[in-house]
Amino acid sequence: MENTKKNIAYFHLPGLFEFYDLYSVFLPLYREHREYFYDRFEIASVYGAPADCIWGGGRVGYGECKAEDVLALMNEYGISSRLTFSNSLLRPEHLTDRKCNALCELFAASKGVQNGVIIHSDLLLEHIKKNYPDLYFVSSTTKVQTDFDEFLSETERSEFKYVVPDFRLNKQYDKLAVLPQAMKDKVEFLCNECCSFYCKDRKACYENVSRKNLGESCEDHICKAPDAKDGYRFSRAMKNPAFISTDDIMNTYLPLGFSNFKIEGRGLGSAVNLEFLLYYLTKPEYRLTVREEIYLDSMLDLF
Incomplete structure (x- = not known):
């Protein structure tokens, strides 16, 4: 089958600031040895935020790399950078805020690939749209829109280039299939969520992160989901009813007309994120080869 926009999967990867060292090794390999990687799977963007950004959301306290270095790396490989400014409060x-505005100014002024912002707050959306009109917007999954009609209304909003639905809507194929193609092009599915499918505290968890990013004093959110104490496990995420596998992408989502897929992992270690890159982008027969190339470069900390 001929590769066209409609049958290529575009991945949006975590760790723009958090995993600079990993991407500085992985991306040259991805370019120079394209035969190692799935022909129909491409990297469209990398998202993240520096530590101590008050507009940040989703995760807190990660990301030490300099913005100029991050931007230069992504521009070199023609990959869109996304600032994760999904604070809901x-x-x-x-x-x-000077730091956040300076980041928007820097990323908006970048030539070549258009950069974007993952956003929750409509207040912030209007501010950025007015002052940094060259940035595009992604509606954040932190809105926890589990009702399909609510998600549909979000997708109809012209401000958003992409909308990331709550992962529990991933497998509602009967409703997803009948969306017009223009809306399908905006949907960006979260593939590897490890949070319990039945969790009722997801919104409260995100709000807790938002408060911490604002510097407010608050207790840690304690997740009550089964196995939460064990932290993230990719093997457990694969058993989640909402998990989207590579087979699902190739055999279900692409034929239905969906092409955008988000991988979570900003708050995890680089070794775990490498496993995501191996699983979602790398052909099985080359996974060991890629893993060895990354490890032998001595840029990956396992402990």
């Missing part, structure tokens, strides 16, 4: 006084 922003107030007007937060919009003047």
Whole structure:
């Protein structure tokens, strides 16, 4: 089958600031040895935020790499950079934050690939749209829109280039299949969520992260889901009813007209994120080869 936009899977990867060292080794390998990787799977963007960004959301306290270095690396490989500014509790006084505005200015001014912002707050959306119109917007999964009609309304909003639905909508094929193609092109599925499918505290968890990014004093959110104490396990995520496998992408989502897929993992270690790159992008017969290339470069910390 001929490779066209409609049958290529575009991946949106975690760790823009958090995994600079990993990507600085992986991306040259990805370019120079394209035969190692699935022909129909491409890297479209990498998302993240520096530590201590008050507009940040989803995860807190990660990302030490300099913005200029991050931007230069992504530009070199023609990959869109996305700032994860999904704080859900922003107030007007937060919009003047110098660090976050400076990041928007830097990424908006970048030539070549258009960069974007993953966003929750409509207040922040209006601020960025007015002051940094060259950035595009992605509606964040932190909105936890588990109702399909609510998600549908979000997808109809013209402000958003992409919308990441709650992972529990991933397998509602009967409803997804009948969406017009223009809406299908905007949907970006979260593939590897490890959170319990039946969790009722997801929104509260994200709000707790938002408070911490704002510097507010608050207790840690304690997840009550089964096995939460064990942390993230890719093997467990694969058993989640909402998990999207490579086979699912090739045999179900692409034929239905969906082409955008998000991988979570900003708060995890680089070794775990390498496993995501191996599983979702790398042909099985080359996974050991890629793993050895990364390890032997001595850029990956396992402990």
